[in-house]
Amino acid sequence: MKNTSRILSIIGLAALMISSLPAAAHHAFSAEFDGDKPIEVKGIVTKLELINPHSWLYLDVKGADGKITNWGFEFGAPFSLKEKGITKATLAPGTVVNISGFRAKSGKDFGYAVTTTLADGRSIKTGGAQDAPTTAPANAR
Known part of the structure; x- marks a missing residue:
């Protein structure tokens, strides 16, 4: 009887611990970004x-009018970026980069980065959304 009570207590405690774990939510590319832009x-x-589930890169972009605007771009998960050679040293503040991707549906100054081209010419797939387009047309704005 004593062992049965102990086993039931352990099972109940385990169930309580498992049920209190946070649920992982994930949004689709199309919920926030526009594949037509x-x-x-x-x-x-x-x-x-470099944060989960999506990393973010922020950069100052000079507009045609000369005004500087700070843009944010969603990247993939930190581990996948590290596997591709992206680290805080690779994209340190002051580094010049080109981003090809898609604009936010809201029209605000953020987007989804499909490809990031570094100053040394390396072009790296930096997006992480499974339902995102894999290429962005060149010379888009």
Whole structure:
């Protein structure tokens, strides 16, 4: 009887612990970004956030009017970026990059980065959404 009670207590505690774990939610590319609005921007890195589930790169982009705007681009997960050679040193503040991707549906200054081209000419697939387009037309804005 004592062992049965102990086993039931352990099972109950395990069930309680499992049920209190946070649920992982994930949004689709199309929920936030517009596949019909490709963009290509060149800018200077201001910050790289390597966070799960999506990393973010921020850069200052000079518009046709000369005004500087800080853009944010969603990248893939930190581990997948590391496998491709992207680190905080690779995209340190002050680094010049070109981003090809898609604009946010809201029209605000952020987007989804499909490809990031570094100053040394390396072009790296930086997107991580499974339902995102894999290429963006060149010279889009």
